[in-house]
Every structure is written in structure tokens, then in C-alpha cells.
Amino acid sequence: DIQMTQSPSFLSASVGERVTLSCKASQNINKYLDWYQQKLGEAPKLLIYNTNNLHTGIPSRFSGSGSGTDYTLTISSLQPEDVATYFCLQRNSWPLTFGSGTKLEIK
């Protein structure tokens, strides 16, 4: 199985700050990497698919990049409503595997 390692596990940042979350795969996942946002008590919500494609309705302050084993989610200007846990998901091979998440809070 492909292991997905997210870092940091917890991040506290100020409103307006640029934030970068990392996801590292144990092997090449060929850009089949999605990012999900999960707010407390809610279902996950798709933000980015296939590394850098913004899902419909997602604000442009979210962006993704990466290749091979290393991927990044960037929030260009952190907003209060971005408080959530962020998960990456690899779809390159079965079984699909999620990262353990980065919990993002406002400082």
C-alpha cells in the first residue's frame, strides 16, 4: 500500500498569512493526488483534484502543486473560514490511501 505522510500535523497561522501544507507519498503517484477539507462535524469537501485542479466553487486562494512523491496545498491568504483539517488522498493505485491530516487553526 502507498503510505501518505502529511506535515505538519498541526498548524496555527494568522489571518491573511500564506499557508503551505505538505503531503509525501511512499512512491510515485503520478499526480493522482487530491486535497479535501473537513470542518468539524462535517463530511470532507473536495478542494483540489489531480494535484492542481481547483474543484468547482472553491476559492482561488487555494492551489495545489507537486509531482512524483511530493505535493503541496497552498492557501494564499488564510481566512477564518479555512479552519479545518486537510487531508490528501492518492488515487494512483489500490487501495486508495489518505494522509493523516493537517489541522489548521487561526493564531
Add this chain to the structure above:
Amino acid sequence: QIQLVQSGPELKKPGESVKISCKASGYTFTDYAMHWVKQAPGKGLKWMGWINTYTGKPTYADDFKGRFVFSLEASASTANLQISNLKNEDTATYFCARLDTTDYCFDYWGQGVMVTVSS
């Protein structure tokens, strides 16, 4: 609009069974596979497997072979997850998620069903 509406919370004893449902609306049910994801309390997400909503064929991740069954009521646009011989470690929220067939990502999710297993 597209919606996946799941059944309500369940409280069960060890050894019992539970069946939770995921009713789809707003799209052609059989055009999109349905996947299931487990989230234990305070933990991350774990992919359980999926069901082909056209053929009814299920596929299970290794950790979910044996006691877990995916099924359909296609006429009702509903996917079901049944767990038998419940164990304490089955306590979790279970999500259904639709797989978009263009970009192969989970574009719509159910709200989740909390299953609590406790004696």
C-alpha cells in the same frame, strides 16, 4: 441538486449487525460508482472499498473483507453498507462518496453515519 443523504446514527452492541444507507438524488445513480470511507473518532479517513452501481459488483479493501457488505437498491438510488458481528473498533462515522467519472475524484459525499458499538 446532487445529494447523498445517509441514514441516522446507530447504537449497537458487540456481535450485532447494522445496515446503513446512502440515498442519491439529482443524478443518474447507475452512472457513478459509490465508495465508502471510515473515520474513527478523532482519527483520519480510511477507504473501505466501492460498489459498481451499474453491475452491483463490490470491491473491498483488505481490512474490510469478511464482515462488511456493500449492496444496492438501484430502483431506489440507494447504496447500503452492512456490518455484521460488530466490534468496538467499528465505532466510527461511515461516509458514502460518489466518484466523478471524468476526473475520478470524490465530488459529493454523504453527511456521514455515526455507528457506536458499546456493551
